[in-house]
Amino acid sequence: MKISNxxxxxxxxxxxxxxxxxxxxxxxxPEPAKPQTEVPKPPPAAPTASISVSPNSIERGQSAEVRWSxxxxxxxxxxxxxxxxxxxxTVSPNDSTTYNLTAKGDGGTATDSARLTVxxxxxxxxxxxxxxxxxxxxxxxxxxxxxxxxxYDKYDVRDDAKATIAADAAxxxxxxxxxxxxxxxxxxxxxxxNLTLGDERAVATRDALIAAGVPxxxxxxxxxxxEKPVCTESTEECWQRNRRAHFEIKK
Amino acid sequence: xxxxxxxxxxxxxxxxxxxxxxxAQINTGINKGQDRVRLAAAxxxxxxxxxxxxxxxxxxxxxxxxxxxxxxxxxxxxxxxYPLEQPGSPNEMKLDAWNVPPPNTAMVAxxxxxxxxxxxxxxxxxxxxxxxxxxLVMGKQYKxxxxxxxxxxxxxxxxDEIIQRLGGGIAGIAESQIVFISNRTGNKEVxxxxxxxANQRQITTLGSISLSPRISPDGSRIAFSSYAHxxxxxxxxxxxxxxxxxFPRFEGTNNxxxxxxxxxxxxxxxxxxxxxxxxxxxxxxxxxxRVTAFTGGNLSPAFNPKTGAQIAFVSGxxxxxxxxxxxxxxxxxxxxxxxxxxxxxxxxPNGQYLTFAWxxxxxxxxxxxxxxxxxxxxxxxxxxxxxxxxxxxxxCWSPDGRHIVFESIRDGRAQIWxxxxxxxxxxxxxxxxxxxxxxWSFK
Numbered sequence: 001m002k003i004s005n006x007x008x009x010x011x012x013x014x015x016x017x018x019x020x021x022x023x024x025x026x027x028x029x030p031e032p033a034k035p036q037t038e039v040p041k042p043p044p045a046a047p048t049a050s051i052s053v054s055p056n057s058i059e060r061g062q063s064a065e066v067r068w069s070x071x072x073x074x075x076x077x078x079x080x081x082x083x084x085x086x087x088x089x090t091v092s093p094n095d096s097t098t099y100n101l102t103a104k105g106d107g108g109t110a111t112d113s114a115r116l117t118v119x120x121x122x123x124x125x126x127x128x129x130x131x132x133x134x135x136x137x138x139x140x141x142x143x144x145x146x147x148x149x150x151x152y153d154k155y156d157v158r159d160d161a162k163a164t165i166a167a168d169a170a171x172x173x174x175x176x177x178x179x180x181x182x183x184x185x186x187x188x189x190x191x192x193x194n195l196t197l198g199d200e201r202a203v204a205t206r207d208a209l210i211a212a213g214v215p216x217x218x219x220x221x222x223x224x225x226x227e228k229p230v231c232t233e234s235t236e237e238c239w240q241r242n243r244r245a246h247f248e249i250k251k
Numbered sequence: 252x253x254x255x256x257x258x259x260x261x262x263x264x265x266x267x268x269x270x271x272x273x274x275a276q277i278n279t280g281i282n283k284g285q286d287r288v289r290l291a292a293a294x295x296x297x298x299x300x301x302x303x304x305x306x307x308x309x310x311x312x313x314x315x316x317x318x319x320x321x322x323x324x325x326x327x328x329x330x331x332x333y334p335l336e337q338p339g340s341p342n343e344m345k346l347d348a349w350n351v352p353p354p355n356t357a358m359v360a361x362x363x364x365x366x367x368x369x370x371x372x373x374x375x376x377x378x379x380x381x382x383x384x385x386x387l388v389m390g391k392q393y394k395x396x397x398x399x400x401x402x403x404x405x406x407x408x409x410x411d412e413i414i415q416r417l418g419g420g421i422a423g424i425a426e427s428q429i430v431f432i433s434n435r436t437g438n439k440e441v442x443x444x445x446x447x448x449a450n451q452r453q454i455t456t457l458g459s460i461s462l463s464p465r466i467s468p469d470g471s472r473i474a475f476s477s478y479a480h481x482x483x484x485x486x487x488x489x490x491x492x493x494x495x496x497x498f499p500r501f502e503g504t505n506n507x508x509x510x511x512x513x514x515x516x517x518x519x520x521x522x523x524x525x526x527x528x529x530x531x532x533x534x535x536x537x538x539x540x541r542v543t544a545f546t547g548g549n550l551s552p553a554f555n556p557k558t559g560a561q562i563a564f565v566s567g568x569x570x571x572x573x574x575x576x577x578x579x580x581x582x583x584x585x586x587x588x589x590x591x592x593x594x595x596x597x598x599x600p601n602g603q604y605l606t607f608a609w610x611x612x613x614x615x616x617x618x619x620x621x622x623x624x625x626x627x628x629x630x631x632x633x634x635x636x637x638x639x640x641x642x643x644x645x646x647c648w649s650p651d652g653r654h655i656v657f658e659s660i661r662d663g664r665a666q667i668w669x670x671x672x673x674x675x676x677x678x679x680x681x682x683x684x685x686x687x688x689x690x691w692s693f694k
Binding site (some may be wrong): 047058153193195196198200224227 | 404460462478481505507520524525549550565570572592608688
């Protein structure tokens with residue numbers, strides 16, 4: 001359970017409260033000679049508390065916003081942690097959570113709560129495939145192991161790809177995974193020749209990663225030629241996106 | 252030489268200075284120096300009122316006329332010029348109705364269909380209507396099931412007889428098959444069809460990516476390349492047994508298999524030992540021997556079908572792919588194309604010509620068009636067959652040497668097209684989904 005704690009400075013609250021009282025007090029004129037009747041002070045206003053969460057149902061991994069506001073409170077807490085009198089917070093709990101707001105003041109205590117429901121993502125139908133890599137691994141991999149791009153009809157690692165090779169190698173060295181390097185080509189050119197060109201790209205990428213320290217026995221290669229493009233427009237931009245070595249974890 | 256002259260004239264219109272330098276006198280077996288024979292194919296008649304006959308007759312007549320028209324050696328007389336009374340048997344044949352205008356034909360094919368004892372019986376004749384003393388060239392009888400498929404098959408057989416008789420002894424292709432790749436089921440699978448696009452049927456159901464199918468010389472097996480188990484690997488399918496037969500799964504990228512004409516060897520491209528080289532093994536994949544040794548990719552081998560002693564192939568050893576020739580043991584390598592991007596060689600059955608796909612202008616950005624060319628292997632002289640019509644690739648010669656089937660991307664979708672070996676009579680054979688990499692059977 002994630003609870004965001006905002007601990008306010010008690011002193012400021014109390015000082016402010018005191019200031020209110022003093023100021024209120026200062027507003028009073030000195031009483032003229034009066035009959036000795038004691039006018040009872042009005043009771044302090046009761047605090048109010050209001051909290052909401054939006055949306056109130058999310059899938060695990062998504063976020064929601066908690067908003068609260070209070071009045072006449074000297075001390076406000078949210079799920080046990082002190083917060084300001086009013087505010088908002090983005091939350092992303094793994095499980096369903098109730099947010100309890102408590103506002104205490106001279107006039108009493110007020111509470112309110114809001115419930116955030118967290119549902120799991122739908123399960124894929126299990127097929128006889130290799131075990132599903134956990135989401136965190138796949139996300140980490142996508143962030144840290146980037147594709148290598150090539151010039152047309154070329155399979156040598158470009159100067160501007162060398163930094164990517166170094167970064168990819170550094171990332172791969174940290175993990176134990178077996179990696180498949182996939183070589184691809186753009187849509188121009190012939191099916192059979194592109195199989196050999198994709199093969200050369202995958203091999204060149206593998207060799208560069210080995211030179212950068214990735215253990216050779218963790219790397220395998222495959223060529224897809226022009227059979228698995230990521231885009232199909234006949235533009236320079238799309239062609240470049242397809243001329244690539246792409247990486248996948250192989251379990 | 253009328254037709255070659257027309258081709259030459261067409262070339263002159265489209266030619267650049269470079270093309271003009273080529274002497275385009277290539278004789279690809281279309282009209283070897285003679286005018287096409289004028290041939291009429293009368294609608295065969297039914298001999299009885301059996302209800303089964305009319306649709307069979309329709310199929311037979313359409314198929315027969317098509318086959319003769321496709322053959323590339325006849326000047327088919329249009330049916331609108333035929334006499335009103337058409338013969339169903341020799342005693343109904345009136346020569347003088349045919350050997351003068353409007354039909355003015357030299358030859359007439361005619362005959363009849365009947366159903367006897369549940370069997371389809373076809374009688375067909377070929378008459379030389381300019382020879383009044385002895386017009387009979389040939390008479391044939393066929394029997395088969397009373398089905399559409401059987402009517403079609405008999406029409407193919409009769410057409411082939413006529414083609415062989417009048418076409419200088421070269422066997423007709425009306426019963427030949429084309430294997431190809433189709434993605435119409437959502438995956439690239441191996442498919443097969445009759446030479447005219449009829450009877451398209453799915454051969455593999457691998458649910459993966461299949462490429463480069465090549466049928467064996469005896470028609471019993473299809474070798475192709477498949478990702479069904481990674482690879483891709485050379486995969487062997489037996490049409491006789493209707494199942495896959497084993498072939499080793501070599502390391503690396505394995506593709507573009509090719510059969511030797513005697514059916515005992517398979518050449519293919521493999522990166523099993525590093526970069527893609529051409530290997531030759533027996534047809535079970537035993538003892539693969541490497542026959543090329545150059546980086547840059549060596550692929551798409553094709554054995555000379557007449558001798559089996561030479562292999563045409565593609566190599567990227569100088570950069571962009573070019574067509575090369577070598578002896579079947581890997582010696583005497585020679586480069587055949589001099590520029591651009593050249594791929595997918597295929598031999599004519601007489602072993603004299605190569606057809607291949609060529610982009611003569613290739614560079615960054617949009618390349619020039621990719622077209623089908625024919626080159627004389629000895630003189631290196633070449634002719635362009637397709638012009639400004641999409642991206643054309645994977646040409647494959649027919650067993651009669653008169654036709655070339657190829658893949659063409661026109662309007663954004665790849666389809667299988669056929670044409671005469673002089674570039675005329677181009678027409679699409681497929682329309683469903685996208686279709687690629689056709690390969691013609693050896694007979």
